[in-house]
Amino acid sequence: MKIAVCVKRVPDTESRIKIAGDGKSIDEAGVKFVLNPYDEFAVEAALQLKEQHGGEVVVVALGTDASQETVRTALAMGADRGVLLKSNASSLDSLGAARLLAAELEAGEYDLLLFGKLAIDDYNHAVGPMVATLLNLPCVSSIAHLEISGASGTAEREIEGGVEVVEFSLPAVLTTDKGLNEPRYPALRGIMMAKKKPLEVKEVTVEPGGLEIIELSVPAERTGGRIVGEGPDAVPALIEALRNEAKVI
């Protein structure tokens, strides 16, 4: 089985977000970057499938040079080789990213293309289904359960108040949600080996998308919040506030 996993470099969720001088992006100084947590589920799924069926796992990232580190993290988990589509700018335009990734993945004769369900920086929730559409492949998004047998598979995705069961044929695009598996940590040996694994760098150009950034801002702090009291005796004051002040009950 030949599997590609698309991975993105994103700020760690614990990091404080400061807006850069241009007012349109984040100030990256002091920010720790990680492999997008949802992409870890995708890498893990690929590695498990390779363990069962044999084959190759290729990791693909689109981003600046710094994304090499992200690719290496996936290689350290056990992927075989990496490709960095190197751009001078990071783009938050999902269709632009999908086009560049689709162009790279198209000729690879992959059985599966795996993505995270969303990148925790832009929250677009989009690139996987977009790549599938551009390449005219079947796609199941946000999967928390997967079975592959031969040239077809069954996946389950959580929806509001239920779980959708979707059958699909390979080759296919899948995007992974929490619950699919427990991603492994790269072992020391894996980290050492990752340094020697092939990582091909290809230059690409990110085009501006159809959405123009007016500004990136930090949401106003919620103000006016108050402690209505301590212990159960504060309950009537809370109910009073919810009914007559906030008017939500």
Next chain:
Amino acid sequence: MGAVLVVLEQRDGMLKRVSLEALAAGRVVADAEGSEVHALLMGPPGVSTEALGRHGADKVLAAATPDLALYQPDAFATIAANQVSTGNYDIIVLGATAMGRDLAPRIAAKLGAPLAPDVTSLTANDELVVTRPVYSGKAVFTLRVVKRPCVISVRPNVFSPTDAAKPGAVEGISADGVVAARATTVKVKEPEKAVLDVAEASIVVSGGRGLKGPENFHLIEELAEVLGGAPGASRAVVDAGWRPHSEQVGQTGKTVSPSLYVAVGISGAIQHLAGMRTSKVIVAINKDKDAPIFKLADYGIVGDLFEIVPRLIAELQKIRGN
């Protein structure tokens, strides 16, 4: 200017409330631009469309066949994109639900259109401007739509359905010519007892590790019930197996924007806040007065939840009884 196409969502033959919210968002654009809102229904025959005119649909386009009873990604994307290409549409609006989040990028890719997902506000005067939370809700993008058509999904519970009455006459459209699907939704597994989903509820009561064990979550369920809301959970208690993942609120769970969010025994970790910070009113009950959740909360009670919550349930039951 081209019209607005709102893609509706139904489940078991019933329209979802988020469809009316998407109509309201579509109405904002159409009213500013002097165009119309057309509502696209893909589903089984017999879905009631009666509310759509009342809530702002100039016209309802219905592709009704039993094959579309469940969400079929390939077919839905093809029908919607065909409708946009054959009609004159500028803006496509969906709800940012499990379906909408899957469908919106497919439609955008088919049309070569930009996608603005999970939008929390929209203004349309001389230009169309949307805002959307990013970086786990720690920052907000304000974006100008500079290319049309453009696909927008709206976060549930953020927009209120509009009362602008329009004709809303129903016109059947064909669901023929839809490509043979290679991904087919075969069924939806539903829990035995139907529960209100956290992502859809207008009141959410979430419990965290402060509840000490799964046996105490009846407190959360009872409080949710008396408020007419849905129970939610922090990741700590989902990972511990006390509650199902479907209830998890936060970065790796669901994003919710209810009118009232009650956090019980939840510290307020950044990843939890990512899922609920756009709630309209937030209440926190926690024994630690320095818990980060109190920074976000509109109203807080400091103390032992095992004393406070039973009292709260009892008082609310009294009010409900009257």
